Amino acid sequence: MSEYRGYTGTSLTFLKKSNVKVGDSVKITEDLTYLGILMPRYEHTDDKHIVLKLKSGYNIGIEVNKIKKIELLASEKIETKSSPQIKINSSLPKVLLLSTGGTIASKIDYRTGAVTPALSAAELNSAVPELAEIANIDTEVIFSEYSENLEPNHWKKIAEKLDSYAKSDYKGIVIGHGTDTMHYTAAFLSFALAGYPIPIALVGSQRSSDRPSSDAALNLMSAVRFVVKSNNRGVFVVMHHNESDDLVVGHIGTRVRKNHTSKRSAFQTIGGNPAFLIFDKQIEKNLEKEFFKQKEYVPKLNFDSNVALVKYYPGSNPKIINFLLESGYKAIIFEGTGLGHVGKIMYEVIKKAKESGIFMGMTSQCIDGRVAMNVYESGRDLLELGIIPLSDMISETALVKAMWALGNSKSLVEMKNLMLKNIASEYSD
Amino acid sequence: MSEYRGYTGTSLTFLKKSNVKVGDSVKITEDLTYLGILMPRYEHTDDKHIVLKLKSGYNIGIEVNKIKKIELLASEKIETKSSPQIKINSSLPKVLLLSTGGTIASKIDYRTGAVTPALSAAELNSAVPELAEIANIDTEVIFSEYSENLEPNHWKKIAEKLDSYAKSDYKGIVIGHGTDTMHYTAAFLSFALAGYPIPIALVGSQRSSDRPSSDAALNLMSAVRFVVKSNNRGVFVVMHHNESDDLVVGHIGTRVRKNHTSKRSAFQTIGGNPAFLIFDKQIEKNLEKEFFKQKEYVPKLNFDSNVALVKYYPGSNPKIINFLLESGYKAIIFEGTGLGHVGKIMYEVIKKAKESGIFMGMTSQCIDGRVAMNVYESGRDLLELGIIPLSDMISETALVKAMWALGNSKSLVEMKNLMLKNIASEYSD
Numbered sequence: 001m002s003e004y005r006g007y008t009g010t011s012l013t014f015l016k017k018s019n020v021k022v023g024d025s026v027k028i029t030e031d032l033t034y035l036g037i038l039m040p041r042y043e044h045t046d047d048k049h050i051v052l053k054l055k056s057g058y059n060i061g062i063e064v065n066k067i068k069k070i071e072l073l074a075s076e077k078i079e080t081k082s083s084p085q086i087k088i089n090s091s092l093p094k095v096l097l098l099s100t101g102g103t104i105a106s107k108i109d110y111r112t113g114a115v116t117p118a119l120s121a122a123e124l125n126s127a128v129p130e131l132a133e134i135a136n137i138d139t140e141v142i143f144s145e146y147s148e149n150l151e152p153n154h155w156k157k158i159a160e161k162l163d164s165y166a167k168s169d170y171k172g173i174v175i176g177h178g179t180d181t182m183h184y185t186a187a188f189l190s191f192a193l194a195g196y197p198i199p200i201a202l203v204g205s206q207r208s209s210d211r212p213s214s215d216a217a218l219n220l221m222s223a224v225r226f227v228v229k230s231n232n233r234g235v236f237v238v239m240h241h242n243e244s245d246d247l248v249v250g251h252i253g254t255r256v257r258k259n260h261t262s263k264r265s266a267f268q269t270i271g272g273n274p275a276f277l278i279f280d281k282q283i284e285k286n287l288e289k290e291f292f293k294q295k296e297y298v299p300k301l302n303f304d305s306n307v308a309l310v311k312y313y314p315g316s317n318p319k320i321i322n323f324l325l326e327s328g329y330k331a332i333i334f335e336g337t338g339l340g341h342v343g344k345i346m347y348e349v350i351k352k353a354k355e356s357g358i359f360m361g362m363t364s365q366c367i368d369g370r371v372a373m374n375v376y377e378s379g380r381d382l383l384e385l386g387i388i389p390l391s392d393m394i395s396e397t398a399l400v401k402a403m404w405a406l407g408n409s410k411s412l413v414e415m416k417n418l419m420l421k422n423i424a425s426e427y428s429d
Numbered sequence: 430m431s432e433y434r435g436y437t438g439t440s441l442t443f444l445k446k447s448n449v450k451v452g453d454s455v456k457i458t459e460d461l462t463y464l465g466i467l468m469p470r471y472e473h474t475d476d477k478h479i480v481l482k483l484k485s486g487y488n489i490g491i492e493v494n495k496i497k498k499i500e501l502l503a504s505e506k507i508e509t510k511s512s513p514q515i516k517i518n519s520s521l522p523k524v525l526l527l528s529t530g531g532t533i534a535s536k537i538d539y540r541t542g543a544v545t546p547a548l549s550a551a552e553l554n555s556a557v558p559e560l561a562e563i564a565n566i567d568t569e570v571i572f573s574e575y576s577e578n579l580e581p582n583h584w585k586k587i588a589e590k591l592d593s594y595a596k597s598d599y600k601g602i603v604i605g606h607g608t609d610t611m612h613y614t615a616a617f618l619s620f621a622l623a624g625y626p627i628p629i630a631l632v633g634s635q636r637s638s639d640r641p642s643s644d645a646a647l648n649l650m651s652a653v654r655f656v657v658k659s660n661n662r663g664v665f666v667v668m669h670h671n672e673s674d675d676l677v678v679g680h681i682g683t684r685v686r687k688n689h690t691s692k693r694s695a696f697q698t699i700g701g702n703p704a705f706l707i708f709d710k711q712i713e714k715n716l717e718k719e720f721f722k723q724k725e726y727v728p729k730l731n732f733d734s735n736v737a738l739v740k741y742y743p744g745s746n747p748k749i750i751n752f753l754l755e756s757g758y759k760a761i762i763f764e765g766t767g768l769g770h771v772g773k774i775m776y777e778v779i780k781k782a783k784e785s786g787i788f789m790g791m792t793s794q795c796i797d798g799r800v801a802m803n804v805y806e807s808g809r810d811l812l813e814l815g816i817i818p819l820s821d822m823i824s825e826t827a828l829v830k831a832m833w834a835l836g837n838s839k840s841l842v843e844m845k846n847l848m849l850k851n852i853a854s855e856y857s858d
Contacts, residue, residue, distance in 0.1 A: 146770075146805065146806070146807055147766070148741075148765075148766045148767065148770035148771065148772050148807050149772045149773050149774075149807070150743050150772070151743055151744060151772070151774065152743055152744045154743075155743070179767060180766035180767035180770055181742075181743050181766055184742065184743050185743075258766075258767065258794075258795050259795055259796060259797055260795050260796075260797045260798040261767055261768050261769070261793050261795045261797070261798030261799055261800065261801065262768065262798050262799065262801065263797075263798065266795065266798070305744040307744070308746070309740060309742055311738060311740055311764075312577075313610075313613065313738055313825065313828060314579050314580050314581055314583075314584070314610050314613050314614075314829075315580060315581045315734040315736070315828075315832060317737070317756070319756060320749075320752070323749070323752045327746070327748060335740075336577075337576070337577045337609035337610055337687075338577065338608060338609035338687065338690055339690050339691065340690070341575075341577035341609055342577065343577050343578045343579070343580070344578050345578075345580065364690050365687075366687050366688055366689050366690045366695065367688060367689075367796075368688055368689045368690070368692075369689040369690030369691050369692065369695070370690055370691065371690065372690065372691065376575065377435075377575070378575055378577050378578070396742065399742060399744075400743075403744060
């Protein structure tokens with residue numbers, strides 16, 4: 001972790017010259033005078049500003065060129081030592097908060113003044129004091145990565161960590177996670193930990209803390225409230241429902257998708273309403289069926305990433321399939337058009353892939369709705385070629401499930417049976 | 430065209446034995462007696478039924494095993510000769526209806542009793558008599574394909590046909606098209622025919638005519654009404670707006686997506702409202718800016734399909750990019766995560782791709798929202814590696830535009846400039 005994390009150019013030069021580092025308490029004089037802690041920058045569009053967390057808890061950006069004077073009041077280490085101790089309230093349930101990185105972790109840093117993107121219990125309580133009124137929270141850092149950098153082996157690490165807490169006295173577990181691939185991770189955990197005895201909530205933040213519209217604190221409070229109060233086993237994604245601050249929802253981890261690049265309400269349940277509405281004082285349940293289709297907890301934590309997601313489009317090259325076969329791929333999930341089609345141009349190579357013994361499943365790039373391959377001739381042709389229709393399982397979930405099913409099967413028949421079995425509400429019926 | 434189109438197994442054997450062919454007028458006796466025309470089957474889930482179009486215009490399915498008697502009343506040719514002649518109303522504008530295949534063409538067949546999925550003017554008028562009150566319609570068949578089988582060369586054929594009518598006296602042109610890839614075709618026409626002097630509407634149908642909920646007739650009427658009344662140049666997709674029969678809308682051809690596998694309201698404008706609401710008596714305009722950003726019509730009909738659409742996901746294999754480079758691809762459109770990211774695992778091969786001189790553009794698999802690659806470190810890394818952010822252009826449109834831009838440029842610089850220029854409202858601002 002750099003002492004000047006995220007600063008470049010003009011602002012970096014200014015900080016070095018002033019002998020001020022991230023985490024230091026400073027007094028800045030420009031037109032007004034500000035007392036606060038110098039924040040690290042995880043989101044940055046320019047090198048002209050530094051970010052200060054004020055005593056009030058708000059962050060502000062200050063233009064370097066307008067600063068008349070900057071004074072070091074206390075260095076970062078002193079601040080860390082002064083972090084408040086956690087008070088345990090024995091009447092409240094215990095919740096475990098795991099951190100994997102992403103904007104939500106950075107955000108907490110911003111508000112606490114810590115210089116690392118990893119959460120600690122003390123940092124957390126001082127950042128979101130409301131949490132201490134909901135649960136006694138233990139925290140643990142699994143790793144610190146933006147979620148676009150996560151790979152299937154990261155999923156497995158998270159699953160192993162959760163598995164180690166399957167017989168704990170926690171009421172539920174919350175996982176802070178980057179939003180880019182949060183739904184892929186949620187799907188893996190849903191399959192790997194089928195039957196897990198306590199609720200798991202993945203939570204993220206779409207807006208970092210140098211914006212007034214940050215959703216991190218409310219999402220986190222709602223996730224903790226959710227695992228404490230819902231009494232529902234399952235893996236859920238807990239995020240803002242709309243652009244106001246009055247409703248956070250819990251989505252089924254296998255039926256959720258990030259459908260907007262920047263909105264706080266980016267996550268949506270596909271083909272239905274969110275499973276839970278999480279209000280300040282109560283939780284409303286929309287989920288009619290059990291999340292897990294099996295009662296006992298039987299962890300299956302392996303994966304095999306030799307699975308490709310292939311989106312079909314006009315001009316698609318059949319040779320891509322040849323390449324996958326030659327590269328040792330064992331399964332292909334197609335994102336077909338409409339009800340689950342690919343053009344005739346792909347038939348020959350699909351036949352070849354089938355003969356080579358790989359699994360081929362069909363989903364739709366329409367995202368919403370159900371694959372139905374017995375309606376048109378194209379679909380029937382593909383069924384005859386051996387492609388397996390995956391009903392309304394969304395393509396990203398089907399990809400993850402195929403990696404998981406391959407990693408936990410001894411044969412293609414067993415893998416195919418797992419793909420068709422509704423394990424964690426990935427099929428909506 | 431087979432005389433038994435779509436029939437298999439039990440029903441085919443029955444028809445052959447009875448010497449009855451598709452298009453024949455027959456009298457069928459089971460518990461009740463039916464007079465009607467034997468329909469071809471484009472959608473079929475079993476071989477136990479035959480479909481009859483009754484005099485009333487409705488289709489019914491009759492179970493072969495329950496038929497006591499089938500009598501041939503008139504063979505298909507007689508029926509064709511009896512098609513009503515078109516009456517020309519000189520007070521109405523002229524509209525050209527082109528057909529490329531898909532459910533909408535089959536649908537018209539079902540209702541008229543014709544045995545080919547290609548439209549003719551006579552068949553059309555008898556199927557949807559309301560059309561004759563809106564315009565004098567000429568029809569022409571370009572080809573007859575389900576749209577999942579269309580390739581970029583089909584797009585070009587349609588564009589060439591439209592180009593040949595650029596100086597006609599038509600008020601507008603309607604294109605019947607399968608829905609699976611209608612938005613890809615709409616995007617190509619938008620670029621290839623930029624500045625086209627009269628409105629172009631692509632229209633399709635989500636439900637075939639053996640269902641009471643068919644949307645074919647209303648969509649077609651609305652499309653004709655739209656090109657007659659809107660007075661707006663551009664390429665639009667005209668489809669049902671919801672599940673009721675009271676509103677059809679016109680979407681911008683470069684900002685529309687098929688977002689549901691089966692609903693009549695499957696098509697949606699991404700990131701905004703539909704450009705036009707098409708009511709029975711009037712048309713409401715939401716489109717604030719001109720569709721085409723250039724006034725003069727300058728057709729550019731070429732394409733180069735050496736473009737790949739690459740969706741990034743956890744577990745993505747960088748070797749896919751190597752394969753594309755070795756296969757002569759000239760451009761890659763990434764469907765990144767979130768604001769436009771791919772994992773670090775791809776950086777090395779992206780650098781190599783850049784050095785080999787190919788175009789790489791970034792869109793988001795979130796579908797809605799804008800790529801913003803200067804917010805997080807991941808995005809900034811990718812910008813430095815030479816990936817071009819494509820703002821809020823949707824990935825399918827970006828793919829089609831790259832094929833078009835490559836085919837109509839002499840250099841990578843010219844191609845890149847075309848990619849960044851707003852030509853046909855593909856960028857929403």
